[in-house]
Amino acid sequence: MGHKGAYQKPPQKRLFVALMGVTCLLVVGLIYLGWYIPTMGLANIHPDLPRVVGMLFAVLSGIAVLGTALLVLTTALGKDILGTKFMRGVVIKFLLPLIEQIGKLCGISKDTIRQSFVAMNNSLVVSQRLKINADRILILLPHCLQLAECEIKVTGEIDKCLRCGRCDIMGLADLARKYKVDISVATGGTLARKVIIEKRPKLVLAVACERDLTSGIKDCYPLPVIGVLNDRPFGPCFNTRVDVDKIDAALRSVLA
Incomplete structure (x- = not known):
């Protein structure tokens, strides 16, 4: 008992944060494509429609970027900046499955991503003080x-x-x-x-x-x-x- 050298190094949340940033960029890219591809068809319906839909997609992109930035700041500062409980839900229900798939494409094992996810989750829980x-x-x-x-x-x-x-x-x-x-x-x-x-x-x-x-x-x-x-x-x-x-x-x- 007590042989601390036998224990593995604590998992780092940096990997999950980095993959979360990549996921955010991909989501924003998909949102942009979702606006750009049908733009010509929308213009045929009404000249102002592409601009209106573009504003909607810009808002969605802004939410994705802002959410990612808040998560990074929360884990970096260790403080509940805004709605940590809700953000934990977003990470658990939405981001984790996406990040696991992106990690697979990058050759990163599921266990490595899960270790980083656990560290990230712990940081968000602790930030709630x-x-x-x-x-x-x-x-x-x-x-x-x-x-x-x-x-x-x-x-x-x-x-x-x-x-x-x-x-x-x-x-x-x-x-x-x-x-x-x-x-x-x-x-x-x-x-x-x-x-x-x-x-x-x-x-x-x-x-x-x-x-x-x-x-x-x-x-x-x-x-x-x-x-x-x-x-x-x-x-x-x-x-x-x-x-x-x-x-x-x-x-x-x-x-x-």
């Missing part, structure tokens, strides 16, 4: 954090942990007890959603791989989720690790 009571925060963990050889299964009841220290469950259970925060271990997305519905938290601090974190953030919106990527020294879904200090820091940033 939320202060939440401990009893309304939920720490959600994947079952693969527990040592596979352990005979005591902590799914659904982490206090069963014998505190042997051979996996990170002990440190996380102690952390939850220290701050009096709810903590649950889930075996999959279905159980995780069930736990969230039952406990009705105001914020979720989730540990998982890139795919599960991205899926969880999308499923939980508008509920704020701070994601922490696990480390997989033995491959996916088997004896994974997480830096407990990262969870501690994330908790302290949102606790009232």
Whole structure:
């Protein structure tokens, strides 16, 4: 335990921001083409129609550019400039699928983009400067954090942990007890959603791989989720690790 050198470097949001800028330019380009191509036909209907439609498309382009600029400023300054909650929705529902496709064309793996997306999402959540009571925060963990050889299964009841220290469950259970925060271990997305519905938290601090974190953030919106990527020294879904200090820091940033 505590071998910090074994943990992967934290994901950077710069990649997602850069791809977001490329996406914005593509959207503006498509809006322009949508105006330019039918312009001649519109002029035949009425001489002023191309100008009116052009103004409409200019407004849409302006919204796209302004939205991208606000997102970049929000993440850069760490402050809720204007409607961060709404902008998170735009990123999650609209930009992420587009950016994944653009990344694919550029030869960037989905996991790399998802890592950057999680960092971007965390930055937007933190920028809201939320202060939440401990009893309304939920720490959600994947079952693969527990040592596979352990005979005591902590799914659904982490206090069963014998505190042997051979996996990170002990440190996380102690952390939850220290701050009096709810903590649950889930075996999959279905159980995780069930736990969230039952406990009705105001914020979720989730540990998982890139795919599960991205899926969880999308499923939980508008509920704020701070994601922490696990480390997989033995491959996916088997004896994974997480830096407990990262969870501690994330908790302290949102606790009232």
